[in-house]
Amino acid sequence: MSSDSEIIERSRDTPGVFAGLYERHAGTIYRYAARRIGVAVADDVMSETFLVAFERRAAFDPTVGAALPWLYGIATTLMKKHARLEAASWRGMTAAGAAEVIVDDIAGLESRVDAEASVQRIGLALRRMAKRDRDALLLQAWADLSYEDIALALAVPVGTVRSRLNRARRVLREAISRGQAPTTEVEYERVDSAAQGA
Known part of the structure; x- marks a missing residue:
């Protein structure tokens, strides 16, 4: 072949x-x-x-x-x-999960609500994330590319890929642990700076 x-x-x-x-x-x-x-x-x-x-x-x-x-x-x-379609896709991440809730399953309802809230926070964090960081993160998460392959795909040095992925992961962790996602790119940068200082 x-x-x-x-x-x-x-x-x-x-x-x-x-x-x-x-x-x-x-x-x-x-x-x-x-x-x-x-x-x-x-x-x-x-x-x-x-x-x-x-x-x-x-x-x-x-x-x-x-x-x-x-x-x-x-x-x-x-x-x-x-970009607008992608943003709408992040907003709609919870719609599919919400449609699957079975009313009689009260025991699992609380965990589903928590999971849906987490998915919503992740979707919001991804939507608000700087495009360059989101591209690197999704190429790793969804395309399963190595750091070197992401660098080739985005035409940037491997060190830049590492920085972008670290920044994206910190922002996602912060959004999940605080129960909220940054609402603007300015807040995104503030959360990132706070995470670096921690």
């Missing part, structure tokens, strides 16, 4: 070969986009990701090997156009 790099390299002379990369990774990119911005536009983001990748295939660094971090980076950039 050909590696991603080999497919991209061969597609420079034989464009149809690029379809192999699409077949290999389209589902993964679709699922990532669907989790971030919803299924309504995930297909568009996935398709546009591969269109951009095809157009920029000559710039792909074959020494990297796997193309998935590169594709995640393209998809993440494209999703910035859909």
Whole structure:
């Protein structure tokens, strides 16, 4: 089986070969986009990701090997156009859980309410989080990328990825432990500074 790099390299002379990369990774990119911005536009983001990748295939660094971090980076950039949809997705995180509450299950109701409140706080914290930190966090959590792969996807140094992930985790921990999420980016920075001083 050909590696991603080999497919991209061969597609420079034989464009149809690029379809192999699409077949290999389209589902993964679709699922990532669907989790971030919803299924309504995930297909568009996935398709546009591969269109951009095809157009920029000559710039792909074959020494990297796997193309998935590169594709995640393209998809993440494209999703910035859909920031409002992503924010709505975070707001709706509790809707699915609320619809599943069974009235007769009183014993489990309190734990469900606590869980729903936690999910709501996490969703709010993610929505208020700086985009650069949220992108790094979700590439690690949902795409299961390593620090090095996140650095490739976002075109930043690994040290920057570490800083962004640490900041994002501190803010999430603070939101959960205090029972509330920062309400503005200014408050986000205040919570982050307080966490650093602790």
